[in-house]
Amino acid sequence: xxxIEFISSGVLTTIQDLGRRRWRNMGxxxxxxxxxxxxxxxxxxxxxNINSPVLESTFVGPKFKLHxxxxxxxxxxxxxxxxxxxxxxxxxxxxxDSGSIVEIGRATHGCRSYLAFTDNIIGADFxxxxxxxxxxxLGGLKGRMIQKGDFISLEKNDYKExxxxxxxxxxxxxxxxxxxxxxxxxPEYDLLSTSSKDEIENNQYLVDxxxxxxxxxxxxxxxxxxxxxxxxxxxxxPGTIQCPANGQPIMLGPDAQxxxxxxxxxxxxxxxxxxxxxxxxxxxxxxxxxxxxxxGELWRDKAISFPIISHI
Amino acid sequence: xxxQFPIVxxxxxxxxxxxxxxxxxxxxxxxxxxxxxxxxxxxxxxEVVPGEDSLVIQFNPVLQDREEIxxxxxxxxxxIDAPVKNKLERSITVPVxxxxxFALDMKNILNHTGLSRREVIGEHCHRKYEVKMIGFTPGFxxxxxxxxxxxxxxxxxPRPFVPKGSIGIANNRTGIYPIQGPAGWSIIGRTPINLFDxxxxxxxxxxxxxxxxxxxxxxxxxxxMLRD
Numbered sequence: 384x385x386x387i388e389f390i391s392s393g394v395l396t397t398i399q400d401l402g403r404r405r406w407r408n409m410g411x412x413x414x415x416x417x418x419x420x421x422x423x424x425x426x427x428x429x430x431x432n433i434n435s436p437v438l439e440s441t442f443v444g445p446k447f448k449l450h451x452x453x454x455x456x457x458x459x460x461x462x463x464x465x466x467x468x469x470x471x472x473x474x475x476x477x478x479x480d481s482g483s484i485v486e487i488g489r490a491t492h493g494c495r496s497y498l499a500f501t502d503n504i505i506g507a508d509f510x511x512x513x514x515x516x517x518x519x520x521l522g523g524l525k526g527r528m529i530q531k532g533d534f535i536s537l538e539k540n541d542y543k544e545x546x547x548x549x550x551x552x553x554x555x556x557x558x559x560x561x562x563x564x565x566x567x568x569x570p571e572y573d574l575l576s577t578s579s580k581d582e583i584e585n586n587q588y589l590v591d592x593x594x595x596x597x598x599x600x601x602x603x604x605x606x607x608x609x610x611x612x613x614x615x616x617x618x619x620x621p622g623t624i625q626c627p628a629n630g631q632p633i634m635l636g637p638d639a640q641x642x643x644x645x646x647x648x649x650x651x652x653x654x655x656x657x658x659x660x661x662x663x664x665x666x667x668x669x670x671x672x673x674x675x676x677x678x679g680e681l682w683r684d685k686a687i688s689f690p691i692i693s694h695i
Numbered sequence: 696x697x698x699q700f701p702i703v704x705x706x707x708x709x710x711x712x713x714x715x716x717x718x719x720x721x722x723x724x725x726x727x728x729x730x731x732x733x734x735x736x737x738x739x740x741x742e743v744v745p746g747e748d749s750l751v752i753q754f755n756p757v758l759q760d761r762e763e764i765x766x767x768x769x770x771x772x773x774x775i776d777a778p779v780k781n782k783l784e785r786s787i788t789v790p791v792x793x794x795x796x797f798a799l800d801m802k803n804i805l806n807h808t809g810l811s812r813r814e815v816i817g818e819h820c821h822r823k824y825e826v827k828m829i830g831f832t833p834g835f836x837x838x839x840x841x842x843x844x845x846x847x848x849x850x851x852x853p854r855p856f857v858p859k860g861s862i863g864i865a866n867n868r869t870g871i872y873p874i875q876g877p878a879g880w881s882i883i884g885r886t887p888i889n890l891f892d893x894x895x896x897x898x899x900x901x902x903x904x905x906x907x908x909x910x911x912x913x914x915x916x917x918x919x920m921l922r923d
Contacts, residue, residue: 612848618744
């Protein structure tokens with residue numbers, strides 16, 4: 384039962400699946416992998432259901448000892464993966480014998496990586512998902528991040544599908560420290576001043592250190608917004624970009640609040656939404672505005688070439 | 696059948712639809728809450744978030760047809776009738792301590808309103824609130840109407856963290872932050888009780904249409920209740 388023993392925790396390691404669906408009306412956030420495309424790909428490479436639980440590592444991954452033999456695969460941020468001290472490649476299924484030590488290093492590009500195992504990680508189910516939501520201390524391992532000395536158990540996985548064809552055509556994002564994020568106009572876009580609308584694609588933003596799974600705070604030349612802090616709280620979703628009166632946008636992540644009162648100036652297009660999970664403090668970012676039609680076409684085209692993402 | 700509530704549905708992204716009332720006039724405050732219940736009952740693959748003056752639906756643009764969803768929403772609004780009298784379901788009392796240690800923005804509230812501390816507390820505490828909406832984070836409740844005398848806009852620069860149980864005010868609403876997290880409202884006090892308990896069978900203690908009353912407690916009462 385004690386299949387994985389953590390020797391070190393990493394900076395912020397949690398159990399995630401693709402999130403808690405259909406409870407958003409009650410104020411329950413989606414949660415789940417911050418980069419759902421990478422976690423889905425990790426599971427697909429393993430031939431598993433894409434909603435299977437994975438280990439999400441942030442900045443620096445954990446080090447653990449396996450007490451059972453497992454195939455493993457790592458997808459997402461560029462972090463060195465070592466089995467018994469030997470470096471192994473990403474996006475490649477590799478056998479790790481019982482007793483071996485697995486270590487996920489520091490991210491050089493991107494922020495979060497996803498590790499899938501042959502068997503299924505056992506996490507605390509809450510409302511149909513094992514995703515860890517740290518603020519309410521629910522899901523995952525006792526609702527918290529993994530600590531040194533913790534054990535995780537695995538259970539047999541009966542699901543098996545051959546995704547090989549889909550995987551061969553998969554396009555992975557190009558990780559850099561300078562991102563171009565495609566966005567569409569949000570419902571309160573028109574509260575921006577004319578000059579801010581003109582500048583919004585030229586503004587260079589830096590990802591703030593106070594960013595987390597709930598929101599990525601951006602710092603840049605302040606946007607001018609006709610906002611008096613008196614909007615009625617409105618629905619928010621991962622990818623919504625809100626702008627408080629200080630003019631510094633906040634891009635919402637998987638743990639996004641369900642309602643919020645700052646104007647929703649932009650929405651990250653689905654084609655780039657998974658990248659939110661890969662932004663790290665200090666990274667540079669610019670926006671590129673596209674039409675709703677283009678956003679829809681880009682996502683549909685991607686879903687045709689890489690069908691597993693159509694379920695995300 | 697013609698709906699009592701004419702709505703408009705707007706595409707706000709490639710996977711989000713926003714529902715608003717045509718006149719943007721809210722005669723029936725629980726319209727969007729009720730609509731959300733109807734949608735979730737009839738559609739099992741949509742994410743729905745009701746607000747007080749709008750509702751947003753998230754759908755899967757590859758697997759679902761946007762026009763079919765819109766049709767369904769129009770049809771569902773026809774079945775909503777506003778009750779003749781808005782009767783509140785049960786009442787709940789929430790203890791609050793207004794000590795400086797907890798009321799992070801009390802100084803600013805006093806400056807802004809020109810009232811004394813006792814007056815501010817009185818305005819906040821001595822009234823019955825309706826639970827207008829739930830959301831933001833699990834267990835957060837939007838309560839109204841807040842006294843005009845202590846009406847403040849949201850913070851210009853939201854705080855990254857306020858402690859669990861913090862009570863905030865913004866515009867004509869007051870609300871309870873059930874968990875530690877970011878907050879854009881001015882903090883006026885704190886409650887020791889747990890509003891979102893994942894260990895209970897039904898973790899959602901407070902729902903729209905309930906009545907809520909704040910009861911002022913001292914710091915020692917607060918600490919005693921925390922220990923229980």
